[in-house]
Amino acid sequence: MKYAIIGTGAVGGFYGGKLANAGKDVHFLLHSDYEYVKKNGLQIDSCDGSFHIAAPNVYNNTLDMPKADIVIVALKTTRNHLLNQLLPPLLHKETLVLLIQNGIGPEPELQKHFPDLYLAAGLAFICSAKTEPGRVNHQCYGSINIGNYSCKNETLFKTMIADFIEAGIKTAEIEYNEARWKKAVWNMPFNGMTVVMNAQTNELLAHPATMQLIRRQMFEVIGAAKALGVKNIDESFADKMIENTLNMTPYSPSMKLDYDFHRPMEIEYLYSNAIAEAHRIGYSMPCLEMLEAQLKFLNKKQCETK
Amino acid sequence: MKYAIIGTGAVGGFYGGKLANAGKDVHFLLHSDYEYVKKNGLQIDSCDGSFHIAAPNVYNNTLDMPKADIVIVALKTTRNHLLNQLLPPLLHKETLVLLIQNGIGPEPELQKHFPDLYLAAGLAFICSAKTEPGRVNHQCYGSINIGNYSCKNETLFKTMIADFIEAGIKTAEIEYNEARWKKAVWNMPFNGMTVVMNAQTNELLAHPATMQLIRRQMFEVIGAAKALGVKNIDESFADKMIENTLNMTPYSPSMKLDYDFHRPMEIEYLYSNAIAEAHRIGYSMPCLEMLEAQLKFLNKKQCETK
Numbered sequence: 001m002k003y004a005i006i007g008t009g010a011v012g013g014f015y016g017g018k019l020a021n022a023g024k025d026v027h028f029l030l031h032s033d034y035e036y037v038k039k040n041g042l043q044i045d046s047c048d049g050s051f052h053i054a055a056p057n058v059y060n061n062t063l064d065m066p067k068a069d070i071v072i073v074a075l076k077t078t079r080n081h082l083l084n085q086l087l088p089p090l091l092h093k094e095t096l097v098l099l100i101q102n103g104i105g106p107e108p109e110l111q112k113h114f115p116d117l118y119l120a121a122g123l124a125f126i127c128s129a130k131t132e133p134g135r136v137n138h139q140c141y142g143s144i145n146i147g148n149y150s151c152k153n154e155t156l157f158k159t160m161i162a163d164f165i166e167a168g169i170k171t172a173e174i175e176y177n178e179a180r181w182k183k184a185v186w187n188m189p190f191n192g193m194t195v196v197m198n199a200q201t202n203e204l205l206a207h208p209a210t211m212q213l214i215r216r217q218m219f220e221v222i223g224a225a226k227a228l229g230v231k232n233i234d235e236s237f238a239d240k241m242i243e244n245t246l247n248m249t250p251y252s253p254s255m256k257l258d259y260d261f262h263r264p265m266e267i268e269y270l271y272s273n274a275i276a277e278a279h280r281i282g283y284s285m286p287c288l289e290m291l292e293a294q295l296k297f298l299n300k301k302q303c304e305t306k
Numbered sequence: 307m308k309y310a311i312i313g314t315g316a317v318g319g320f321y322g323g324k325l326a327n328a329g330k331d332v333h334f335l336l337h338s339d340y341e342y343v344k345k346n347g348l349q350i351d352s353c354d355g356s357f358h359i360a361a362p363n364v365y366n367n368t369l370d371m372p373k374a375d376i377v378i379v380a381l382k383t384t385r386n387h388l389l390n391q392l393l394p395p396l397l398h399k400e401t402l403v404l405l406i407q408n409g410i411g412p413e414p415e416l417q418k419h420f421p422d423l424y425l426a427a428g429l430a431f432i433c434s435a436k437t438e439p440g441r442v443n444h445q446c447y448g449s450i451n452i453g454n455y456s457c458k459n460e461t462l463f464k465t466m467i468a469d470f471i472e473a474g475i476k477t478a479e480i481e482y483n484e485a486r487w488k489k490a491v492w493n494m495p496f497n498g499m500t501v502v503m504n505a506q507t508n509e510l511l512a513h514p515a516t517m518q519l520i521r522r523q524m525f526e527v528i529g530a531a532k533a534l535g536v537k538n539i540d541e542s543f544a545d546k547m548i549e550n551t552l553n554m555t556p557y558s559p560s561m562k563l564d565y566d567f568h569r570p571m572e573i574e575y576l577y578s579n580a581i582a583e584a585h586r587i588g589y590s591m592p593c594l595e596m597l598e599a600q601l602k603f604l605n606k607k608q609c610e611t612k
Contacts, residue, residue, distance in 0.1 A: 286593055287595075290522075
């Protein structure tokens, strides 16, 4: 099994690194860190035990990479337009592309351009950040929920999951929509609220007003998911997510980091797509729609001052 | 008719100044500006024609003031707890107290402490600010809606309105609840949103996402008012308010100025009271409830960093 990692950052660097460290055949695409990692390797500082990949297979162009059985896409969704060019050199007839990305809808969107491609969703419950070139800091958690979107080769899919588990990654296979919407229960409140309120997760949960608001926003996501027919999700999941967050060290979600470092925010996949899906069946998420509007305003303001 | 002005700032200074400039017998209570105004008078820079009150009747204590027929309270509602001490020296048997204040509920709250007092609400549609001691800058608008809450002396009430009109103030008598809730249609979206988004009115209306959100929030207020039985208010009022705001120069509402100058915000009267009134009859305003939570969070954060 050959793995290609598209986007070797906080997420792709961690999961790709774990697979490589377990002896899997992993090929990393890098962009700004290419020269550094080629020379110095990849360092994973992890709460579960740090490790170093001294000589990873690194590339700065997918044209130079071997065809892969599994392509792991760990780009921000704001860069998904690049996939039309990045993917083709990596694909053989039965390649499975796993999108470890947040939000609702990246698989159907990509499937439009590659109708026969095998696709799966990876939802990472992880606190990690790329702290410097070639260096990932894994603070806590790290499990991944994987949902099959359109992979018809069951053996390939199961082998990938077995590889993940063998590499020490806590991995669960769950239904595709359940995987995406469950992650949205955490993502939609915390990503936007940390940006708009300029605060970390712990501060938001320390004030009763914002704690209640976060819970209300979680209920909006759960309500939308239930209305859309997603199984195994109910209001108690909100309490579990809040409990987990209270146990985390103070955390800035990826959108907060993106905003602070003047990178584009994943508003489309994290908010607009979810809101549009819910509207399609007549379900409204007023507080999250308000949050989307606030984020769009901040995004535009930041672009204008660049 | 003797007038007492409690709170000689952007609002009290303007309306009290207009009355004094028209020859009415007006007595001003001042706090920080007392010495300055005693020496230099009161300057009103107004889009309708500037004027100067050279020797106003000024006091720094209501114990020194004459009893008044009309007491105009133009304090922020965050200081309404002071009224229990400030008012009694000014009251005779038939004094009417006009609360020119924003929000829902200041009259019933004050009536609890003064059960027989005549009370009325004044809702000012004005862009003004106190720019320096003893100086008010009146940028635009300036009309006032007055609603009778508990004044049993109809002659007194009508005389006050006639005095306002004589002083060149565009004044309308409207039903009490209509007066308070109509003003809330503008106040609730713009006060909070300018604070949370750190933007002026024009910026919020220039982005389609926040423009739509402001309209949605206005609809929430209108919906609550209608559910509460308020007359003469419907969705078209939102368009009128947005239209008016588009015609204003870029504006920072009072709550935005309060926040920027590290003063407490009027969250209780502008948001919590309105939300509680609506909840009492089972009506919810999700976007404004979210805004209230965001404001409470910011308020607490600012208090902590003081």
